[in-house]
Amino acid sequence: MINEVLLWNAIVGGIVFGVVYALIGCSLNVLAGVLRVINFAHGEFVIAGSFFAFAMLNSFGVHPLVALPISAVLFFFAGVALYYLLVPRLAYSDEPETSSFLLMFGVSLMMVSVITWIFEADIRPMNFSFEPINFTLFKIADAYGPGRDGRVLVPTARLVALAINLAIIVALTWFFYRTLPGKALRAATMNREAVQIVGINIHRLSAMAFGLAIALAGITGVLLALVVPSIDPNGGPDIALIGFIVIVLGGLGHPVGALFAGIIFGFVEQFSNLLLPQAAAQMVGFIILVAVIFVRPEGLFGKGQLK
Amino acid sequence: MARKTKKKAANGKWEKARTVLEMQDVHAAYHGDISILNGLSVAVKENCITGIIGPNGAGKSTALKTMYGFLRPTQGSISLDGREISGLPPYDMMANGIAFVPQNRSLFNDLSVEDNLKLGCWQFRSDKRKVAQELEKVYAQFPILKEKQHDMAGSLSGGQQRFVELGRALVVEPKIIMLDEPTAMIAPKISREIYDFIEALPERGITVVLVDQNVRQCVNVSDYIYILDLGRNRGEGTAATFARDEHLKEMVAEWLDYQID
Numbered sequence: 156m157i158n159e160v161l162l163w164n165a166i167v168g169g170i171v172f173g174v175v176y177a178l179i180g181c182s183l184n185v186l187a188g189v190l191r192v193i194n195f196a197h198g199e200f201v202i203a204g205s206f207f208a209f210a211m212l213n214s215f216g217v218h219p220l221v222a223l224p225i226s227a228v229l230f231f232f233a234g235v236a237l238y239y240l241l242v243p244r245l246a247y248s249d250e251p252e253t254s255s256f257l258l259m260f261g262v263s264l265m266m267v268s269v270i271t272w273i274f275e276a277d278i279r280p281m282n283f284s285f286e287p288i289n290f291t292l293f294k295i296a297d298a299y300g301p302g303r304d305g306r307v308l309v310p311t312a313r314l315v316a317l318a319i320n321l322a323i324i325v326a327l328t329w330f331f332y333r334t335l336p337g338k339a340l341r342a343a344t345m346n347r348e349a350v351q352i353v354g355i356n357i358h359r360l361s362a363m364a365f366g367l368a369i370a371l372a373g374i375t376g377v378l379l380a381l382v383v384p385s386i387d388p389n390g391g392p393d394i395a396l397i398g399f400i401v402i403v404l405g406g407l408g409h410p411v412g413a414l415f416a417g418i419i420f421g422f423v424e425q426f427s428n429l430l431l432p433q434a435a436a437q438m439v440g441f442i443i444l445v446a447v448i449f450v451r452p453e454g455l456f457g458k459g460q461l462k
Numbered sequence: 463m464a465r466k467t468k469k470k471a472a473n474g475k476w477e478k479a480r481t482v483l484e485m486q487d488v489h490a491a492y493h494g495d496i497s498i499l500n501g502l503s504v505a506v507k508e509n510c511i512t513g514i515i516g517p518n519g520a521g522k523s524t525a526l527k528t529m530y531g532f533l534r535p536t537q538g539s540i541s542l543d544g545r546e547i548s549g550l551p552p553y554d555m556m557a558n559g560i561a562f563v564p565q566n567r568s569l570f571n572d573l574s575v576e577d578n579l580k581l582g583c584w585q586f587r588s589d590k591r592k593v594a595q596e597l598e599k600v601y602a603q604f605p606i607l608k609e610k611q612h613d614m615a616g617s618l619s620g621g622q623q624r625f626v627e628l629g630r631a632l633v634v635e636p637k638i639i640m641l642d643e644p645t646a647m648i649a650p651k652i653s654r655e656i657y658d659f660i661e662a663l664p665e666r667g668i669t670v671v672l673v674d675q676n677v678r679q680c681v682n683v684s685d686y687i688y689i690l691d692l693g694r695n696r697g698e699g700t701a702a703t704f705a706r707d708e709h710l711k712e713m714v715a716e717w718l719d720y721q722i723d
Contacts, residue, residue: 249493335587338577342570348532349568353582353630354556 160305173421174320180401180413182371188344188408189364196263198391204376234369281384285311316381406454479507488538513684521693561631565642571616582630600629621652
């Protein structure tokens with residue numbers, strides 16, 4: 156019988172991490188759908204976001220919640236600039252998707268080097284806290300035997316990150332499904348040629364998509380620094396891998412599918428940590444990845460828009 | 463049917479009309495090596511229907527794609543009202559008054575009919591009143607689309623999808639519309655409706671470029687016809703010329719397996 160406190164911790168952790176993964180998947184999917192770019196460097200952009208929060212806190216004493224909107228703006232414009240620098244040239248390739256993969260792999264390596272150059276290769280702690288540090292969600296009577304109550308605790312920083320994350324997800328869903336520019340981005344995923352036929356400047360739209368995706372990566376990085384207050388300059392590939400699992404699970408090029416898939420993956424991860432030996436738990440995500448590719452290659456929510 | 467004889471009666475219309483869009487000696491290739499157009503020249507005249515026919519692989523669709531900027535000609539010129547437009551990207555064509563309905567489906571399947579039409583209004587999207595007006599015009603032309611306005615475009619029948627594409631092309635009030643096989647894979651009854659629609663376009667001040675596999679219909683509707691083969695001009699003339707010219711008749715019969723009467 157699993158301890159009830161641990162069970163609740165896993166559920167809360169699943170949600171907190173799940174929405175972070177959802178955001179990673181969503182931004183990767185914007186890139187894959189609109190630009191046909193597989194962003195291998197996405198993890199590094201997220202880490203860069205975390206280090207941005209770290210640098211703002213340590214050098215200027217800026218609280219992560221203040222760094223968050225600044226990072227969104229800065230990363231957006233960095234994304235737009237990177238788009239014009241890198242992506243249009245891919246069109247000269249016979250296989251833009253393969254080329255994009257290699258190109259972004261190169262970007263990833265460069266970013267790791269730059270990050271370790273500036274911040275050195277150590278894992279850095281984020282020294283900040285909210286008052287109170289922990290928040291008691293509820294008490295469970297007799298959780299550890301008669302008379303010994305348990306409490307389901309969540310770090311306040313995680314709750315704050317969760318709230319911001321949920322707000323961003325709601326805003327993104329609204330953007331993609333209720334506004335014309337959002338619909339234009341989805342339209343580009345569905346039919347890239349037709350987007351140009353209706354007179355939409357595909358380069359401007361793509362640059363916007365790239366900016367949005369990189370801004371989301373930066374935001375994810377800041378939020379991740381709240382959820383896990385230690386930043387590993389070499390953590391990028393792990394984050395990108397989770398992102399790839401999420402977009403395969405949710406359907407490639409399907410922004411909202413990624414949101415659900417992220418939360419599912421968050422739960423799977425937390426529960427396998429709880430229920431399985433540690434070494435086995437790390438495999439579960441990849442078993443899901445392979446299983447989905449075999450059984451439902453279009454993803455749980457996808458309709459096979461990308462072949 | 464009324465359509466059959468109308469064009470032949472309208473003799474002289476083509477000769478008097480002004481050339482608006484012209485391809486001269488255009489060469490174009492995909493990915494730099496597979497040459498599709500090898501010196502093609504086509505003139506499109508104002509308020510006329512210019513038909514382009516030819517066997518499979520003749521380069522008909524490529525000709526339209528090149529005119530619309532999806533392919534950049536490696537040689538030759540494309541001019542609109544005497545102004546060079548080759549090298550302009552496709553998304554600038556609408557602003558230049560040219561609309562395009564390609565052969566393969568160009569709808570956004572997981573967006574509603576209404577959203578598809580609204581994206582067609584992208585150029586003037588901030589003018590909400592004009593957008594609403596243009597949508598109403600499309601619904602007046604194709605009443606079925608009003609019923610289906612909230613349905614996903616992908617859920618519509620082939621003919622209805624074609625209506626959405628045609629309607630969406632017209633919301634910008636283009637001067638020229640390029641149609642690539644508008645009735646391919648479409649039920650005969652709807653096809654007839656579409657040809658009637660196309661035939662009425664010049665009266666509304668819209669010039670038509672029509673690529674079609676359906677040679678009989680294309681010849682019937684068009685004021686002037688170009689025959690393409692292997693990316694080159696192989697013959698041209700009005701429908702009346704076709705009826706007289708044994709050589710042209712023979713060529714079409716041989717390549718297209720169709721007898722012009």
